[in-house]
Amino acid sequence: MIFQESETVELKEIVVDDIKKEIIAFANGEGGRLYIGVRDDGTVTGLESVDNVSLQISNMVRDAIKPDLTMFLHYKTIEIEEKQVLEIEIQRGTERPYYIAKKGLRPEGVYVRQGYSSVPANDTAIRRMIKETDGDRFEEMRSLEQNLTFVEASREFARRNVEFGLQQMKTLKLLNNDGIYTNLGLLLSEQCKHTIKVAVFQGTDQSVFKDRREFSGSFFKQLNEVYEYIDIHNQTQSTFNKLLRVDTRDYPEDALREALLNLMVHRDYGFQASALISIYEDRIEFVSVGGLVSGIDLEDIMMGISVCRNQNLANVFYRLQLIEAYGTGIRKILNAYHDVKQKPEIQHTQNAFKIILPNRNQNLERKEEYEVLSKTEQQIIELMKQNGKLSRKEIETKLELSTSTVLRLLKKLTEKNLVVQNREGRKVNYHLIEN
Numbered sequence: 001m002i003f004q005e006s007e008t009v010e011l012k013e014i015v016v017d018d019i020k021k022e023i024i025a026f027a028n029g030e031g032g033r034l035y036i037g038v039r040d041d042g043t044v045t046g047l048e049s050v051d052n053v054s055l056q057i058s059n060m061v062r063d064a065i066k067p068d069l070t071m072f073l074h075y076k077t078i079e080i081e082e083k084q085v086l087e088i089e090i091q092r093g094t095e096r097p098y099y100i101a102k103k104g105l106r107p108e109g110v111y112v113r114q115g116y117s118s119v120p121a122n123d124t125a126i127r128r129m130i131k132e133t134d135g136d137r138f139e140e141m142r143s144l145e146q147n148l149t150f151v152e153a154s155r156e157f158a159r160r161n162v163e164f165g166l167q168q169m170k171t172l173k174l175l176n177n178d179g180i181y182t183n184l185g186l187l188l189s190e191q192c193k194h195t196i197k198v199a200v201f202q203g204t205d206q207s208v209f210k211d212r213r214e215f216s217g218s219f220f221k222q223l224n225e226v227y228e229y230i231d232i233h234n235q236t237q238s239t240f241n242k243l244l245r246v247d248t249r250d251y252p253e254d255a256l257r258e259a260l261l262n263l264m265v266h267r268d269y270g271f272q273a274s275a276l277i278s279i280y281e282d283r284i285e286f287v288s289v290g291g292l293v294s295g296i297d298l299e300d301i302m303m304g305i306s307v308c309r310n311q312n313l314a315n316v317f318y319r320l321q322l323i324e325a326y327g328t329g330i331r332k333i334l335n336a337y338h339d340v341k342q343k344p345e346i347q348h349t350q351n352a353f354k355i356i357l358p359n360r361n362q363n364l365e366r367k368e369e370y371e372v373l374s375k376t377e378q379q380i381i382e383l384m385k386q387n388g389k390l391s392r393k394e395i396e397t398k399l400e401l402s403t404s405t406v407l408r409l410l411k412k413l414t415e416k417n418l419v420v421q422n423r424e425g426r427k428v429n430y431h432l433i434e435n
Helices: 019-028 050-064 123-134 151-159 166-171 183-188 219-232 253-265 298-302 311-319 329-335 360-371 375-387 392-399 403-415
Strands: 009-012 032-036 073-080 083-090 111-114 117-120 196-202 208-215 236-241 244-249 275-279 283-289 345-348 352-358 419-424 427-432
Touching: 009 019, 019 032, 019 050, 019 083, 019 111, 019 117, 050 073, 050 083, 151 219, 183 219, 183 311, 196 219, 208 219, 219 253, 219 275, 244 360, 253 275, 253 283, 253 311, 253 329, 253 352, 298 345, 375 392, 375 403, 375 419, 375 427, 392 403, 392 427, 403 419
Parallel strands: 009 032, 196 275
Antiparallel strands: 032 083, 073 083, 111 117, 196 208, 236 244, 275 283, 283 352, 345 352, 419 427
């Protein structure tokens, strides 16, 4: 028998620590054979005790390689030139990627076969193996980072009188059956890579920034800090009904809470982009990465039908009573605006989902502005509500007013920021500023 190293054959004269790398590389690839008792040049040196070497390697594989690979190794003693050689057949594993336990699911711990050598796998190759093995559900895949801490999670569970130990972590699927952290565990840990960006703008567009923040860390830390930050910008306006003072916050607290939870629970974490919250004078926009789950459309969402992208994450939030039941968030948001004329909006594309909450007090201020207008100005406003864009000539005709009167009234309404002028070529139209 002639021995020669190849992509599927590795030769070792004695047992060395690097044997772990060769075994991992074969198991992560198409399998291979490892011969111990043979030099690199093919010279057979033999072993004094094949049984002892077999036991040594078996213990090494069991203790130092994760996940368990022992069932994919088969040992055989072959005799050549009256010398004993140990043949180890390594099959392709079913729970790839395999890695050195102390190094974790990182390039320095995961090896693949490249030519006649075993080399560290790059992040892309590791993610591809995880996806092939675990499927497409991000939260159930094995986390590339295994050195995780759960300070914030422990605090949140304790605050809600819910146990949070090893057994609970397995039940909630932060840990898989092999004791390996999943991506759900990563999301709830301090090592979470995903962030939420919040920006505050002056006015109703993005021309001028007033403030911007990026929130990172454990999901629970982000949840609490983002809500507190939004709450600071949720101003209160007071009005009087006879002698009774009525305080109205810009945004219903229930709507803010549900919009933020929706942003976090239904986001597609396969994308690295941050979730976005934009605060304007007249609205707040919540934009989560990832469109609607396949097979669900916006009408289904509005009817309360929910197919959760991150079922395990939603279950954690349910256990902590952060959400009451699946599919009720959007209805709660709409119910919070039942007494407001302008309702929340929902927009979506293939890769994004947006909830827009209108500022209730902006609408209240605009209503008061309408009430102090002259009778003729109110007539112009009503015309625009009914017809949308109108030219000066159309207003003159409908209200039987002179050109100079209409121009004067339109100028006043424009200065009050109620009406805007729009030019389309030579044609000039006027319409209400949307709120």
